[in-house]
Amino acid sequence: MVTLREVAKRAGVSIKTVSRIVNDDPAVRPETRDAVQTFLKEMNYVPDQAARLMRSGTSNIIGLMTDAVATTPYSVDIVRGAQAELKRGHKTLLIANTDGDPELEAEYWRMFRAQKVAAVIYAAMYHRPQSMGKPDFNEPIVLANCFSKEGGHASVIPDDEAGGFTQAEYLLKRGHRRIGIITLNPTIEASILRGRGMRRAFGITGVHYNEDLERVGYTGSITDEKLIAFDVAVSMLKSANRPTAIICGNDKLALQVYCAAAHLGLSIPADLSVMGFDDLNVISECVWPKLTTVALPYFEIGRMAVEMLNIASEEKPGWAPKVLVPCPLVERDSCRALV
Amino acid sequence: MVTLREVAKRAGVSIKTVSRIVNDDPAVRPETRDAVQTFLKEMNYVPDQAARLMRSGTSNIIGLMTDAVATTPYSVDIVRGAQAELKRGHKTLLIANTDGDPELEAEYWRMFRAQKVAAVIYAAMYHRPQSMGKPDFNEPIVLANCFSKEGGHASVIPDDEAGGFTQAEYLLKRGHRRIGIITLNPTIEASILRGRGMRRAFGITGVHYNEDLERVGYTGSITDEKLIAFDVAVSMLKSANRPTAIICGNDKLALQVYCAAAHLGLSIPADLSVMGFDDLNVISECVWPKLTTVALPYFEIGRMAVEMLNIASEEKPGWAPKVLVPCPLVERDSCRALV
DNA sequence: ATTCCTATTGACAACGTTGTCATTTGGGTA
DNA sequence: TACCCAAATGACAACGTTGTCAATAGGAAT
Secondary structure (H helix, E strand, C coil): CCCHHHHHHHHCCCHHHHHHHHCCCCCCCHHHHHHHHHHHHHCCCCCCHHHHHHHHCCCCEEEEEECHHHHCCCCHHHHHHHHHHHHHCCCEEEEEECCCCHHHHHHHHHHHHHCCCCEEEEECCCCCCCCCCCCCCCCCEEEECCCCCCCCCEEEEECHHHHHHHHHHHHHHCCCCCEEEEECCCCCHHHHHHHHHHHHHHHHHCCCCCHHHEEECEECCHHHCEECHHHHHHHHHHCCCCCCEEEECCHHHHHHHHHHHHHHCCCCCCCCEEEEEECCHHHHCCCCCCCEEEECCHHHHHHHHHHHHHHHCCCCCCCCCEEEECCCEECCCCCCCCC | CCCHHHHHHHHCCCHHHHHHHHCCCCCCCHHHHHHHHHHHHHCCCCCCHHHHHHHHCCCCEEEEEECHHHHCCCCHHHHHHHHHHHHHCCCEEEEEECCCCHHHHHHHHHHHHHCCCCEEEEECCCCCCCCCCCCCCCCCEEEECCCCCCCCCEEEEECHHHHHHHHHHHHHHCCCCCEEEEECCCCCHHHHHHHHHHHHHHHHHCCCCCHHHEEECEECCHHHCEECHHHHHHHHHHCCCCCCEEEECCHHHHHHHHHHHHHHCCCCCCCCEEEEEECCHHHHCCCCCCCEEEECCHHHHHHHHHHHHHHHCCCCCCCCCEEEECCCEECCCCCCCCC
């Protein structure tokens, strides 16, 4: 490993001068700078982060604590978004994947302290982080795609209420009146919010919200749920006055509706319109006709989390805003206008 | 941050004694050990990795350079597998996501050097790493899910040949004779190997391999490809003596075949058997009937890569084995026996 | 009691960097 | 020429840890 000392010796200047050049300190004569820079490149000098860190106290590493990556495909985009934003600041991500194991999480918090990470993004699905706050970790923490009920930390989450509104509004505007709804597990926060959004859309349009057409697409506990949307959709579609459209809680449910329609010989969108949520493109782009859905903006959530982190370091401890990231409609071919 | 010095002062012993206890050095009197350990816990001491690293020269961080995470869903499982194996050694993963940008990759190599990562896992899809070897990085490198043509590094890759064999053998054994094949881009290594495996299966069974039933499911260049499997499947299935089964290069293609079958009013598996590859469970578990497919063992690849890394550090530079990880058949409901 | 040996403990330097402060250099001004 | 000031450079300490080696203590052997 090439050190400042070696470069300095080779260039015939002091260690400190080389250090200054590496750190773009203007107080160096241009000629000296050029001369030394040649040596730096030639010897392929790379500053030792460990030494820097020891001297300065804060690293350029951001910790990302997550169980989301394990549980949801494409939640990787949170990572990508964060990294994209981080790249500018020459910071890097240390990813800790807990798979939901609290013991493992505790170990990773210790690890973050040991590495002196500058800040932490805590990304999780569904459940609220309980063990948060406990770890005596004093650097900024921002929650991504989740939030802690106790508060105390900024969080960046998708605007599920608006997302639900978008789904319902889109179909209502296109003349659908009998709309089936296949939801996520109703205990999930996202599910509640989207339901609220949909009802708001019905209300505005002046259409009666028909509870009978609302069913849950999963059974079982949240950690061990089983898809039953196929059966649910089949029973919905077999009925005499079947819905003309079905709104789904995610694209997986939508896929099951596609299969149910196929099973019953109904074509999409001629006989049935289908709307998804998430925009998992392995599904939405691969089915035929392509799925109209509402996107879960993971990339933007990750990016925004980093942005919040930058702000967080300059705010007071009490600062804990909730940033809602919009869920854009992705219009494809699975919904037809009835007019 | 609590330091050894502070703990030592509090416990009334020397810094070195505390250090010994933290590092499980047996040369400490049990009473001293117990006494100090109480203080360690009470003060919540965590050793400073930066200082350790500076002293010792090697970190406990493993770098993971990848574009795979960006391009393929569930390739995250490589990360999870690696982490699971790493956990034992109390090492952690520093993930560098290149999105395929060579400039960014070069920057990350520098970063790895700066962080003095102990070793690197290089995970990529499709293309061979060209810039590899260039970065003067002297720690062990293992390639995951890819390999460098120049050799020089151990690699862990799925056994695509055997995977292709498995696909064909499964259908042949169940009496299928007219088997359609919708492949990945034929320039991809995986595609070539699987083709070879399938032909081997046909050969062994003594069935003629009908080239006319083999079509590519994508158009366009590898970096910007477009799914056309739906159209391909429709044309295949419209023909008078249509295939009784279709083997797909991945589950996305299989999903398109499902949609094509639905479009033509054919039911799966009664009128058509479908076999996928990858086992993306957002598809394979969500379609109805559930998809019989061959799994891409990402988790195991990640795990194995770490295992190879451990071995690599004790091997000579020339050591560069290729480890083939089997692709297990996942039998579900999309294939029927003709007998 | 003295000596010796081993078990235990401690003092100190070093890792590579940067902050602080002192020193040198060079050029302009009186 | 002498002087002064700012710009440029350097010497040194410190960050927290561990390796090396020295010092101490305590017990056994004489």
